[in-house]
Amino acid sequence: MKKTGYMDDGNITLLAKGVELKGEIKVEGTVRIDGRLEGDVQTKGEVIVGEDGIVKGTISAGSLISSGRIKATVTATERVQLLKTATLIGEVHCPVMVMEEGAKFQGVSDMGATAWPEGPKGAGQSTGPGRRRRYSFFATAQNQPRSSPSAKPVA
Numbered sequence: 377m378k379k380t381g382y383m384d385d386g387n388i389t390l391l392a393k394g395v396e397l398k399g400e401i402k403v404e405g406t407v408r409i410d411g412r413l414e415g416d417v418q419t420k421g422e423v424i425v426g427e428d429g430i431v432k433g434t435i436s437a438g439s440l441i442s443s444g445r446i447k448a449t450v451t452a453t454e455r456v457q458l459l460k461t462a463t464l465i466g467e468v469h470c471p472v473m474v475m476e477e478g479a480k481f482q483g484v485s486d487m488g489a490t491a492w493p494e495g496p497k498g499a500g501q502s503t504g505p506g507r508r509r510r511y512s513f514f515a516t517a518q519n520q521p522r523s524s525p526s527a528k529p530v531a
Contacts, residue, residue, distance in 0.1 A: 387421070393428045407437075409444070427461050
């Protein structure tokens with residue numbers, strides 16, 4: 377098993393490579409999955425899915441760190457981190473999501489944003505009702521040679 381640098385109080389539940397489980401895992405500490413789980417994982421701690429790990433179902437945890445394959449609805453109270461070999465298909469609900477280059481995610485993410493953040497006046501804010509601004513963008517050929525002496529530049 378590779379060292380990850382993520383440890384808690386030493387309470388680790390391991391689903392080893394080659395082990396297949398259909399059912400539910402409910403623990404307080406860290407869950408490491410290097411095998412195959414079809415079902416649910418619930419912990420207040422971390423869920424670590426190794427490169428050979430496969431999870432189909434739901435994951436509810438403090439945080440998720442994955443380098444394996446997940447097809448699930450994921451809810452993390454702290455963060456979801458997808459390492460470069462990870463694939464996640466499904467829904468993700470978390471305040472922070474980190475993806476390394478090479479990680480793959482297909483699905484829907486909800487990070488709790490319910491509105492645009494308010495910024496300094498004029499920084500992307502609406503101008504209010506009745507005060508809409510209209511912008512028109514077009515290309516001009518001002519730097520092109522004129523074809524006739526009567527041609528006028530566009531103002």
